[in-house]
Amino acid sequence: MKDYYKRYIDKKIAEYSQTIGAICVEGPKFCGKTTSCEQYAKSIFRINTVDTVNKTLLNPGIALVGEKPHLIDEWQKVPDVWNYIKQDLDEDYQFGKYILTGSSTPADKSLIQHNGAGRISKLKMRTMSLFESKESLGIISLFNLFENGEFSLHPNQEQTLYKTAFQICRGGWPLSVMANEENSIKITKNYYNSLFEFEDSKNEKFRNKKPSYFKFILKSYARHISTRASLNSILQDVIQNEERTLNKETLYDYLEALKDLYIIEDLDAWCPNIRSKTAILTTPTRHFVDTSIACQALGISPDDLLNDLNSFGFFFEDFAIRDLRIYSDLYGGSVMHYRDHSNLECDAIIRMPKGKWAAIEIKLGGEELVNYGAKKLNLLKNKLATKSDVVAPTFMAIITAFGPCYKREDGIYVIPLNCLKD
Numbered sequence: 001m002k003d004y005y006k007r008y009i010d011k012k013i014a015e016y017s018q019t020i021g022a023i024c025v026e027g028p029k030f031c032g033k034t035t036s037c038e039q040y041a042k043s044i045f046r047i048n049t050v051d052t053v054n055k056t057l058l059n060p061g062i063a064l065v066g067e068k069p070h071l072i073d074e075w076q077k078v079p080d081v082w083n084y085i086k087q088d089l090d091e092d093y094q095f096g097k098y099i100l101t102g103s104s105t106p107a108d109k110s111l112i113q114h115n116g117a118g119r120i121s122k123l124k125m126r127t128m129s130l131f132e133s134k135e136s137l138g139i140i141s142l143f144n145l146f147e148n149g150e151f152s153l154h155p156n157q158e159q160t161l162y163k164t165a166f167q168i169c170r171g172g173w174p175l176s177v178m179a180n181e182e183n184s185i186k187i188t189k190n191y192y193n194s195l196f197e198f199e200d201s202k203n204e205k206f207r208n209k210k211p212s213y214f215k216f217i218l219k220s221y222a223r224h225i226s227t228r229a230s231l232n233s234i235l236q237d238v239i240q241n242e243e244r245t246l247n248k249e250t251l252y253d254y255l256e257a258l259k260d261l262y263i264i265e266d267l268d269a270w271c272p273n274i275r276s277k278t279a280i281l282t283t284p285t286r287h288f289v290d291t292s293i294a295c296q297a298l299g300i301s302p303d304d305l306l307n308d309l310n311s312f313g314f315f316f317e318d319f320a321i322r323d324l325r326i327y328s329d330l331y332g333g334s335v336m337h338y339r340d341h342s343n344l345e346c347d348a349i350i351r352m353p354k355g356k357w358a359a360i361e362i363k364l365g366g367e368e369l370v371n372y373g374a375k376k377l378n379l380l381k382n383k384l385a386t387k388s389d390v391v392a393p394t395f396m397a398i399i400t401a402f403g404p405c406y407k408r409e410d411g412i413y414v415i416p417l418n419c420l421k422d
């Protein structure tokens with residue numbers, strides 16, 4: 001495909017195709033799941049119309065017909081397809097036989113009779129990172145920092161705050177990325193406006209919900225982006241700012257639906273191996289799968305971010321977390337946050353296999369903010385150094401929105417997000 005942008009999920013699909021019978025690629029609508037999976041499939045069955053859904057409900061076996069590897073798009077609309085694939089693999093097991101895509105959880109999980117262990121592996125796909133959208137220089141490899149500390153200096157003069165603000169508001173949606181600047185944010189807006197169209201959905205969890213409720217709850221979530229706001233705080237925010245009557249049960253139900261649609265993706269707390277685990281605060285940090293959703297929920301433009309640098313900082317943190325998740329996931333890593341009862345906190349902790357970890361602060365940039373981030377990182381390092389059962393971080397870094405890429409005298413890396421890759 002001429003206009004296909006290579007994605008990190010490609011490496012995972014190629015790898016898993018050699019070791020498992022079926023792969024299930026999950027993620028938000030329009031993030032590029034089907035396009036990426038088509039690169040590996042020789043046939044495809046799309047469950048994307050009411051007629052196809054009804055026919056497949058009557059005979060799920062028709063979804064499996066086609067040359068292998070066979071792609072079944074939006075399988076979750078007919079959950080019994082999962083059972084048919086499991087049965088088919090039991091009878092004739094082949095590596096890389098099926099590829100499934102899904103942009104929400106199944107309509108009725110009770111219809112799935114087997115978790116797919118040993119037959120179906122799940123892969124998470126997000127929107128495009130800056131490196132995937134060809135907007136990162138890619139001179140700093142996250143993997144190399146963990147493995148050998150390889151690092152390069154760069155003036156990075158072309159990246160501006162406005163460019164970062166634009167990238168945040170546009171998001172990493174493939175169609176938006178490939179459009180010109182004038183139309184790209186409009187495409188993202190059209191995507192946002194279609195998020196909650198469930199009239200024809202077989203899933204009662206979505207069909208019976210009000211689009212207006214989704215939108216005002218998302219607005220509240222966006223106002224608390226990159227914070228550890230409690231769900232009760234979000235509830236009160238909805239009541240006060242949206243002038244709505246809402247109870248906890250309804251809020252939790254809608255938030256679960258937003259998670260099932262891969263729209264919100266909170267950052268869990270990191271608990272190092274220290275004896276007093278009660279000292280760690282476990283409230284997750286509120287995040288989106290793509291920051292542009294939060295921008296659309298609040299009607300925020302690049303100029304709005306530039307005119308409110310404090311809010312810009314929170315949105316940039318969410319933006320950076322997305323890329324850190326994508327890069328670390330490729331190597332089996334995970335991203336978390338840290339905060340203890342002394343209010344010592346760290347924006348991102350990257351955990352890698354074999355016990356390696358890194359501490360990351362995320363700041364817009366500038367000497368004052370970089371120094372502040374470095375102070376917090378050194379405090380965390382010194383505090384954990386007193387614990388005999390906690391290994392030292394492999395490295396510490398400050399991710400910025402612009403400015404040069406360099407290493408400080410205290411050993412902390414300063415890395416603009418547009419210089420980073422996997």
